[in-house]
Amino acid sequence: MRDHIRSAGTWEPEIGRVLRQIFPARGGTFVDVGANVGYFSAFMANAFADASIHAFEPHPMTYGVLRLNCWPYGERIRTYPCAISDRRGTVALVTSDNNLGDTKGLHAADRQRASVVAAAATLDEVLDGVVPDVVKIDVQGAEFAVLGGMTRLIAKSPHLRVVMEFSPDMLAADKVEPVTMLAAIRAKGYALYLIRQEGFIEATDQEIIAFCRSAGPLGQANILLSSLKRPL
Secondary structure, three states: OHHHHHHHOOOOHHHHHHHHHHOOOOOOEEEEEOOOOOHHHHHHHHHOOOOEEEEEOOOHHHHHHHHHHHHHHHHHEEEEOOEEOOOOEEEEEEEEOOEEEEEEEOOHHHHHHOOEEEEEEOHHHHOOOOOOOEEEEOOOOOHHHHHHOOHHHHHOOOOOEEEEEEOHHHHHHOOOOHHHHHHHHHHOOOEEEEEEOOEEEEOOHHHHHHHHHOOOOOOOEEEEEEOOOOOO
């Protein structure tokens, strides 16, 4: 990530453009689940001077870098050293040998491979009383669990937009059927948009999955969930 940002000057610019488009011009609240080193938390703090930001990162080493990167923004960015899931507890994590950002939760049968164990909580618990405008989720296949732990938050945030990574293969590895997840999202009243370099377009479940498959094994898409008929 560092080498790419150094050479390109940006990281996932299509996500940055969408976040700037859908976020309120003043007084908004941004939640960054799977914040990694805090690129998008700092991005939003720079783009919106009065934004309130909550950033979550469970890996201890990465969390230390997140804290350092968010330090200049003071109380505008609150950081939390925990994973977000559908219940309170702990989660065993395994990290790619060459990419600290590629950190995944493990099922019980695989936990002997864990590199670290982290605390886990729900957004409903941690952000009780907060009404976010935009939530970004990037948790390497555990997105369904994050959504499962924010049902009260969704209910009290009628204009909430969610930007999240969607990978059918990662979801399947986490024992989640991708089509079931998309159907559950739509059942909550959300329209789904596929985020592309040129912007975002409303897409069917089949179009989203086909886009992921076109990228080969572990192919993924970034999608926008919006309860509004027009997400801007």
